[in-house]
Amino acid sequence: MKNSMLRICLVFLCAFLISSSFFAEAKKTRLTDSPLYGVNTTSPEEFLGYPLGERLLRHDQINYYLKQIATQNPRVSLENTGQSHEARQQLTAVITSVNNQSKLDEILAQRQQVKYLGKQGGPLIIWLAYSIHGDEISGAHSALKLSHMLATSEDKWVKELLEQAVVLITPSQNPDGLDRFSTWATGYAGKVVVSDPNHKEHKQGWPTGRSNHYFADLNRDWLFLRHPESQGRVALFHRWQPHYVGDFHEMGHNFTYFFQPGVPERTHPLTPAGNQKLTAKLAAYHQAALDDNKQSYFSRQLFDDFFYGKGSTYPDINGAIGVLFEQASARGQQQDSVNGIVHLQEGIENQYATSISSLKGALALKSELEQYQAEFFKGKHQKAMKKKPRQAGLLLTTNKDPSRIRALTELLSQHKIEYYYLTNKLTQSGIDFGVDSSIFIPNKQAQSALLEAMFDDRSEFVDPTFYDISTWDLQHAFNLNLRRNVKLELSVLSQTPAEFVPPSWNKNAVALLIDWRDSQAALLLQQLLKQEIKVKFAAKPFSILSTNGEIDFAAGTLQVPLKQDNISASEIGQRVQQLAQQFKVNVIAANTSAASKGIDLGSPDFNLIKPIRPLIVSGKGTSVSEVGQLWYYLDNTLGVATTLVDSKDLTSITLADYSHVLLADGNYKTLSDRFARKLGQFTSEGGVVIAQKRALNWLSDSNLLKTDPRSERFYKQLFDADGLSFEQKSNFSAKQQIGGAIVELKLDTSHPISFGLNGDRLPVMKNKVLGFSQTTKAFSVAANYASEPLLSGYLAKEYQNSFSDSPAIIVESRNKGAIVALADNLLFRNIWLGSEKAYANALYFIPALH
Template identity: 60%
Template sequence: MLRSCLYFLATYCSLSLLLPAMAAEPHDDNAILTAKSDTSLTSPTQFLDYPLGQWHLRHDQINFYLKQLALESAKVSIEKSGQSHEARQQLTAVISSAKNQARLDEILQQRQKVKSGDAQQEPLVIWLAYSIHGDEASGAHAALKLSHLLASSNEQWINRLLDEAVILITPSQNPDGLDRFSNWTNNYRGQVDVSDSNHREHRQNWPSGRSNHYFADLNRDWLFLRHPESRGRIALFHKWQPHYVGDFHEMGRDQSYFFQPGVPSRTHPLTPKDNQALTAKLAKFHQQALDELKQSYFSRQMFDDFYYGKGSTYPDINGSIGVLFEQASPRGQVQATRNGELRLQEAIDNQVATSISSLKGALALKDELLEYQSEFYQGRDKTLNKGRQQGFLIGAPANANRISDLSALLDQHHIEFYYLTKPVTQGKADFAVQTSLFIPVNQPQKSLLLAMFDNRTEFTDPTFYDVSSWNLEQAYHLQLIRNAKLDIDVLSKKRPKPTAFNVDEQAVSLLINWQQDNAAPVLQQLLQAGIRTKFAGKPFTIRVDDIDLAFPAGSLQIPLKQSGNSAETITTKLTELVKGYPLNITSVNTSSSVSGIDLGSPDFHPVKPIKPLLVTGQGTDASEVGELWYYLDTKLAVPLTLVDVGRLTRLTLSDYSHIILPGGSYSSLDEKFARKLGQFAKLGGTIIAQKGALTWLNKGHLLKTDLKEARFYKQLFDSTNLSFADREKLEARQSIGGAILELTLDPTHPLSFGIRGNSLPILKNKALGLTETSTPFIVAAKYAEEPLLSGYLAEEYQRSFSMSPAILLEPRGKGAIVILADNLMFRNIWLGSEKIYANALYFVPALD
């Protein structure tokens, strides 16, 4: 690494004149930056060979510049936090004094002691993270400008900052989305800038650059960690445990500039009041910086601090101060807005200004930030005491895969948990060793633990920027006792060994309990290998080694006598599969059951290979498309065909076994295609449709069941005698931001196979319902009589949804239509309900 002088490139003089220097109080900060700089450091403009912002940056350019800066400056090093789905490196610039750079290992060791709650030592750690939505690109540009400024400046306050703090700068948190956006907008930029918002430069194709490879909103994935970008980001967070996190975004072009605090009444109750007090103090620095630029702004409106799965709120439940920034978006070079023309360079300058105000504010409040983080972690037991332990006892009966997923999630969030060393009974619930966890309440991550399993239905302000509940108990469909008490001698950090897969020489069949999450991907691999597999249409009990084992409906049978596959071939294949998809497989020596159907019963149905088609493109909901794609691709390993809506009319639909319609408008499809799709089902195809897709199916006369949509539900709300000022409150009550409801299942219906019990929690976020039906045998699930489990849902909705259908299977000729009123795959964290899709894929066509 080359040693650098501490100077600042003269090209930044105009910016420096606008930004106040560091002072103890923001109103006393009247000094200005001078032009002293180290001109030997390559500036972004020199690196790009054109002015920063003239073209939208690609992710590779960002990474190469950070590496270049680290080579040239002793004050810059690089932190790697994994790769995106498309194998793009995620890099963060670590900027501090050369002295601090030389002792980063020591600093990191200190940071690992943060959760002890002991008084902290310097340095302050500040993390500025940008462009988690790939088409909110002003932040990524500002990050390069700021990185160069900090590395090259010799200003007194910056020297002090780098002596007393470590600054982490992550320019792009969504590499795949940023490249999708930059390529789009650069492709449609001409020699003359066009500000018309209808110009293609400002109108991205489907999907937009906001989302990642699987069209997921990564700024909703901080808790769930379904994507590698998020897992790398969380690892970085807990490695450095920052005191302050700046989360930089863009919003609609007609807005001005926003920074937190958000709406005070919409802050999550688990967030300490001191957190919001410090956020308000920091806001004074942002106010002054933007006032100096004559940039209008607002706070305490629109945005909130409630859902902990976002970049500005995850820090709040982890001992840090997270602050959201939102800049009006040019979505290109220049765009016409109601406030006049908005240019990319203006947006970049605003983001640089609030980045610097973040640094100055954090430095001015350093002692308070250090003290706040220490106090956040004080007063908690850090290790297990002797004797009885109190905490969450969690089980996923017959489903070790679910526990494995949960344990990996807890581990990434640094939440302490333990496995059982022997079976435990609490109340009337049994908890087995392989399928249970114990999470002590008294631990450093107590706040985050309580937040992840938060279960509330009453709120001061029922307005939510995102979901109102995300309780993992319900998302994973777990068996949970919140105040369990266990002896320490039944707890262990060591994962239990999985059950070994052995096949008796006298075996006639192999059985797989369908309740296991890994049963579906193993089934897919067996089908691809040409190994004949059946599923049980009814439950049965069979004796194995003098023990009666119960198998629910849906359980798989692999006969060991089948043409084309020897018993040795089958067992070899399964031995290979369980290495990648751990699950219990039972070897049986008889086809005779103790009760229920025998293995040779006609109620065992052959499973046919599937060839599904997922409809994508303009008019479909990109996030729902991505969730379905993610599940079939990464979990089931199904060769899935993605086809845009515009090409559907030209396809031979009979080439596919299933047509999957995610939510969307489908307004480009006409009645002619509706008839073609209906014929596909009549001839034996299966249609799986959810949410908005049902509206189009209904208009095309493909559904026998009628819908209840937003217009129907609005009439349930009494607006008599409401003033104009009450309008927002009414709109908040009419909104379903995301609440957890309970479904009552028909456990004998094939769509319900493999789901524990007779009820299922789901996430509802759309005012859509199904009317009562007199057609027998088609209702797989209804909303419970009292449907609300967690979150906010107006009583008008609760009464209307109560006992109404939620999941239907309508026969149509030789085929069927699976009707889902909700997205059961929400953000790929709803592991409890994703089995419905597996049932629709593998079991529905087998029952024709």
């Protein structure tokens, strides 16, 4: 028995020694060969405490998870691209091999050589970005699953990928919208999952989680960069200069799955043919992945690659390959559709599958992606530019509005577009280009392709169908005087702007004058009104004599009298000087009230400006995006305390508490006759209504607007459908749409709505079929469409002929108040800086003149 026990003990001892030796050797090998040995990287399920997708993610959960795995796993680090409007942090996971992680600074330096030195080098850069529309949430979930897999997998292809590539993963590109949607859908989710599309879980309240804090569609802001989320994204793009960008979305629940290439004929002509070829090669990987999932899909239909302001298309004009993915949306946990029940979990799996196919496809096509990017920037880098002292380019000016040129240069800088300031005043074709309000942009530069796209003014197209707008020419958005292919010596240019000299004046000054044509003048005015300083505006032009000679002032010029109740002249001067320096607005002191020409400073044609308190009608029936644009302008641009009231609550509101009621585009079918009567009384007693687009139909039907608006029904009679086949129906329908074309208005420069707009012409974006009858009373018309209205983009000839010389902006008096009627949205996506002054005029000037 003892011998048997001894033998058993010896066997166990040997086994222990052998296993210890084996594990020691294994441990030694794993420590040497795998930096992940002993690393415990929390899975999404472990972090959440339930299966991924069982509940909708919040943005804070996404960020906490990324931060946790970044501290746990040496393959993962984080990029912070700033905060959203609601101060939510925007994080991107940077996942690559441990070796690459140790030299990210070197890799980033190499990436900067791509544009500026024409060199490729270092790893492939792949950026996968999800859920830019906050209610398209399957992408954000799949991003967490993908992040964990890439951080922990020892699969051969993953290790090869991470050695040869850096993968950027941005789970949530719209933090504020994602949380708005998640809160809504989770709040209406029961213990028993409901797939009925009528259930409130699937029927979001206004404004939905698609948009950001100011109700903007961030997937239309890649070019315009009006919002911090977009600014952070574009900064990340140019920091890493990716080769491939995957843009993951959701679409209507009755669809299946889409990936690009989209409609070939609707690709923007400036996109190289090689881009579409590579997109088609990558598509083969997505097909295989979805076929493995038994998921049906479509491509080359519905979606296009035209507007460069989208996440899948901005890369195409910046040397990368952008690919759009669209998953049928459950808008919650699950929803009935014509194809059966759409499950969030299936959506997560599909987005995960095409994320994997993106990685595998990009890795397999690495050399082709690198070659494509090298060819894209070939000959465009700075070294080639600087060999020639004389350059051809765009010479442009805002004429009397240096603030608008500063806004343009800020935008160009974010897109890495090079520009120069003038060192001396120039005159070209009768137009003066001043030092403080003009720039020169050379054609030949690293970002020449994007530059051409941003100032593209084409108006002829192969296919009249556009998923978004057909034009976005910044010349018209900023209302610039522009000359193309002007040749200038670099010696007359500077990379440094003219220094702003703060204004000063002596004790003899009786008033301070501010040029209303400066975009920042409205901000300065608003601050003065908040400080209860009296300000007047000139209803007519005038001139004054100064030590520098005679100075002309246009109608709209602001006057700050230095003699006011309860505040000394020195205190007024000090406050104006501080604000002028803050906003970089020039202020001129007048030493006498006597004008050398026109009205004197004490004239009754100088009108006192009253403080404003605007109300924006929001909620059901109103355009989410346009309400947001009005709010953004008032709150974010002007700094005005602005009240948003839901349309269903209007009858209980005392309108007399407000100075203005603003009506964005919308159907307004829910507004009652009772509110119409209240609004009529409001205007009669001195209130001002500012209404645009379809809101005018409701005003007309309620007998509040005398002018007859013409809507879609009227204009569609202009189109002849005789003899068209069924196959031609879609093209005919596209022809009848106004997706977004730039048209020209002719201004009545004597009308207060035109003050400060600087000239008799105004480019506006037209994206709605609406106009006015030609029989409008002439004195109420502030602007007409030009006789040949189309400036850029697609607009059917039938529309061009009908809009020609017809009213576009009307101001109707109502006893003490007025209605300002706009056929178009002059704030389009808050990038139309050239026309936003019309709203300031309606806010500050119209009340004083009615």
